[in-house]
Structures are given as C-alpha cells and as structure tokens.
Amino acid sequence: MLKKERQAYIIQQINIHNKVLSSDLCVQLDVSEDTVRRDLQELAEEGKLIKVHGGALAKSFHFTIESKQVYSLPEKKIIAHKAIDLIKDGMLVVISGGTTMRELVNMLPPDLNATFVTTNVPIALELLEHPNAEVIFLGNKLLKSAQMAVGAEVVQRLGQIKADLCLLGTNSIDLNFGITDLEWEIIEVKKAMIACAQKTVSLAISEKLNTTQRLQVCALDQVDVLITELAPTNEKLTPYAKLGLSIL
Template identity: 40%
Template sequence: MKATKMIKAERQNLILNIMNKEKKIIASDLSIRLNVSEDTIRRDLNELDEKGLLKRVHSGAIKIGPAVVDFNTREDLNLEEKIRLAKKAVHYIKTDDVVIIDGGTTNYQLVKQLPKDIRCTVISNSLPILTLLNEYPNVTVVMLGGTLFKQSMVSVGYEVIRQLESIHADIYFMGVANIDEEIGITVVTLEECQTKQKMLHVAAKTIALVTKEKLGTVSNYIIGKVGDITYLITDD
C-alpha cells in the first residue's frame, strides 16, 4: 500500500512538472506518455484539481493563474516587461479619446507612459491609476465608485456597472489576470468578472496588455472569449 502511494505521488509530481512547462495537458496524451490508463490520469487530475494545483477541463487540465496578491506586491514584478507592453499600447490613445482603463499593475505602467500634455478623458475604477492621473493637467478624469476589491485596489459591483450604462468609450484597456485560447479571459471573483464584462460591452474596442506568465492560465469566472479582445499585446 505504501509503495502504491509513493508511485501515485511521483506520477502526480510529474504531471505538475509537465503542466508547469506546457501550461495545458490532454488526458489521452498523458496516459501514453506516462504509460498508464486514461482513467488513472483522470483520477490524478481530479485529485490535483481538488488540491487547487491545476484546473480540470473536459479534455484534461490547464494551469491555474498566478495567485491574487495585493497591488503593492505586484507592482514591481516583471516590471521591465510591463513597461515594454505599455510603450506599445500607449500609441493607441488619440487626442480627445474617451478611454476606460481598468485596474492592474500593467495598466498602471500604461498611464505612466502617457505624454504629459495628452488631452483625453480617462474613466477608471483603479485607485492607484486615478491618483496617478492627477499629474496630467489636460486629462479629464472620471472616477467609477463601488465596492472596493482591496487586493487589486479597484471598485467593482453594481454601482460601477450602473455608472457605465451612461458611457460609450473609444477604447477599453482591460486588466487581465488569466487568459487561455480555449477557456477565454477569466478572473477570481464574480463581481470583478461582471464589472469587466460591462466595460467590454460599452467600448468600441478592447486592448489587453498581458505578461507572459498569464498566458495559458485560467480561473473560475469567464469574462469572455479571447476573440472579444481587439488587440492583444504581449511579448509572446
């Protein structure tokens, strides 16, 4: 009995190693690679899903996205990559555009790349971004207020959605936590999901700046499909 458990533990560790490298695994392929039955692989995947180590999907499993940590902790992570993406994205903002900028540390870097003399309207639910916009004299700032999601420092929920009913934006810069070509764009909480869905709905086009560790990852609440994004900006 003890030897069987050790074999299963080693197999599951190997599955996790494969997952970390490939981000997505197919049960039928894995059974061939590990020389065990598909039923055994499915049981392993179900157990690993219950432990929160991966996300079970119909054909196999997918990597869970980065853990949600507070804004200040994330601000300096992958900073050079975020700045590169922000420099690519800032050129999409034109004079007199009405722009929704969602929360997130990559979008925070986007605002930092704005020319100081730019004239536009920025609508945001992000406290750090709203504070930063105070440095731009020609930017009209519209603050969306609602329930504060403290870890991400953004307002979410009914009040934000209600305010967005009166807005038609030229661009929405979506903050992305997890994105996978099959599952779509996902986040951890339902309120954040619903808020982002509304922002997506009221904008003519949507741009997402996505650092590479978020690619091929998934969480619980689906905002939409990858095809809902007009431009996806990433190093990959």
Template identity: 35%
Template sequence: MLAAQRKDRILDLLRADGRVVAKELAAAWDLSEDTVRRDLRELAADGLLHRVHGGALPASPAVADFTARTAIATDAKSEVAQLAASLVRPGQTVAIDGGTTARELARRLPPDLRATVVTHSPTVAVELATHPTVEVIIVGGRLFKHSVVAAGAAAHEAIGRVSVDAFFLGVTGIHPTAGLTTGDADEAAVKRAWVGRAAETYVLGSGEKIGAASPFEVVPLADVTAVLTDAAAPERGVAELRAAGVDVRRP
C-alpha cells in the same frame, strides 16, 4: 510512482504542453482517473494549476494581490503599457481597468495628451491626478481590496451610462480555448460591463498571462480588438492565439 513525483511530472507537462488531460495521464501511468483527478485537485488547492473539464491548464501568477503583482514581470508590463499608451489618440475618451499594468499605462500617457480617462481604479486615478491635460472621471462602488478597484452595483450602474472609444482591459489569463479570465466573479462582471461600452477593447497581456487561465471568464477572445503583449512573450502561446484568430501585437 509516488504522489509527489506524479505532481512534479504534472507541473512539468503543463509547462511543456500548456495543458494536461486526466484520462491520458491515467492511461500513460497505469493509474485510475480518480487518482489523477485527486492529484489535480490538490495542485489546484495549492494554486499551482487551474482545473478544467477533463484536465488542467496552467494557473496564472497574476492572481496574487495588487502589492504582490507589482514585482511580477515589471519589464514586460512596461513594454505592454507603452504599446497601449501609443494607441490613445487626442480627444478620445478611454476607460482604463485596474491592475499594475493599467497603472503603468497611466504613467506613460504623453504629458501633452488631451483626452478623458474614465476608470474604476483609484490607483490609476491617482497616477493621472497630476497630468496637466487629461481629464479624469472616477467610477465608484464597493472597493475590491485585492485588486484595488470599485466593484458592485454602483460601479455597474455608472459604467452603463458611459460610452468610450477604447477600453484597456486587464486579465489574469489569456488562453486560446479558455478565453480571457480573471480570479473573481464580481471583478469579471465589471470588466465585462466595460467591454460592452467600448468601441474597441485592448487586452493588457504581459507574457506570464498567455497560456494561463483563472476561474472566471471575462469575455471570449473574439470580443476584443487585440491582445497587447511584450517582446519576450512565449512564442508558442502567441502562435496559438494567432491561430485562433486573435490579433496579437508586440512592441
């Protein structure tokens, strides 16, 4: 089997099974594990999978930059955002993460809602600038341009002085064993800080993120209240999360 054929087959298996194990592939194809690992490294370098110990998991399409992500799964994100908006109660103080689904959530908060939103996302803040009864508090810091959010020491210090009723968390990967992941270590740290300051944490998890993984863990699945996803999210992925004890909610 040629290298290109092996790589196509690896990607097919990832789509079908949700993971591949290098040792099993080597045995099935009568190849050395080093050959399979080289294929996995090259596919990972192209952004087509995420390597883990012993094999690989599907890579998340949500690791693209903010502008590119605006065109990914727009209907699904709208469903997730509407579900998230229904969880915000009058009088609450909530934190909203950065990202395209988070921005959609800000757009969908009811016009008569009286609440406080704290965010480290300039795009979320701008969406709420014209909301008549939502108070907006912006957390500042170094701008992480990839996701258009504040990061770094200043953001951490500010977050550490706020307590919120709920945090709406954006991630790029939601996997039953890899947990909740994202593509940047500093951004993961800011998200983790918010989880630590929230009474409840809801994951904004449109279907393309379920079963996928990225390099940096945010928190384990056990640390969040629920994963909010869309009606068309993959049944297998949803079932695996529920089997792992995760509260998965759909419209």
C-alpha cells in the same frame, strides 16, 4: 513536493496572476488546506505576499505609498509603451487596474488630451498627476483585495458610457476559455467595461498566455487587440492571430 518547492510555486503563481486562492493551491499542490495556510503565513511573515481571507495577494499589485518591486517590470514597460500608441487626443478610454496599467499611466505623454474612466483607486490617483488628462472615477463599494469599485451601480454607470477604447488588465488568457479571472464582482465590472467600448485591448505578460482561472470575463471574439511583450511574430502568439486578434 518539498516546502521550498511548494512556496516557490506559490510565489510564481501569485507573481503571474496577482492573486491566488487557497482552495486552488490545495488542488494544484495536492496538499491539505492546513499545509497551504502554513505556507501562506510563512511567506506573508517573510514579506513576500499579503495574506487575505481565502488566499493571498501580490505585494506589488496592492498599491501603497511605499514603493515596491514589480514582477516582470521590463516586460510590463514594453507592453505599456505599445498600448500608448493606441490612445489618441480626444478619446474616451475605460481603463482597469494592475501594475501594467500603472506603468502605462506613468508613460502617458504630458500633452495627451484624453479622458480616462476607471473604477480602480490606484489608477485614478496616478491619473490625477497627469497635466492634461481628465479623470472620471466611478465609485461605489470598494473591493479591498483589488482596490477597485464594484457593484450594480458601477456596472450601470458603465452601461451609460460610449468609450473609444477599453484597456483591460488581464489575469489569464486562453485560446478556448478566453479571458478569465477569480472574483465575480471584478468580472462583472470588466464585462461592463468591454461592453461599453468600441475596441477592447487585452494587456498581458506572455506568462499569462494559455492559462485559465475559474470564471470567464469574455470570449476571445470580444477582444480586438492583444498586447504582450513578445514580438507580434512570436510563435506563441500565432494561434491568437489566427482567431482574428490584432497582435502588438
């Protein structure tokens, strides 16, 4: 595989999943760690990603004051618009992070009177701009790569909440392995979010369908609703509907 092809593949994976691990890229591309390291360094120098220890992050996923392009923004706006219909006045909603969630928060109706619980710093900051929403930030150790609070205290505090809705940003989703992610600390928080809510909603662009990461967040029987940008009748979603998920 030529360098341009390798780097195009890396950019595609990081756009879809927000983060890549060097060790996974070595296997997927069948190249050495040094080759992957050089590719990531070049892409970082070109401003196409953020190089971190053991891998790289998508620039749009890593929030700063400076505005950045968001991958698949039209699709994420469609997903956000669908999800908003599930949020009602008086609800207690736990919400994770990611660019789709930021679009959702920015679309919330100004007169919506709901309470949002999050461990994600950018989402908390965005929610502070809403005129009527109450914001509860569960803080502890901050994981820099995800800009979210993690750790036993966060998990414990989530266990003391009875939420109406869990809005779950999804890295990968698969019929057999369910929802998967890369980092154990993030997974532990997401598990606690799912456990504390009456209904769990997975938000994912369709490119994340039928993909897997290393660690399981939950099986699909723990997910109530799947929202993508596709029409609910799209054939890609039929197998998920057959497993009992409501499709929006």
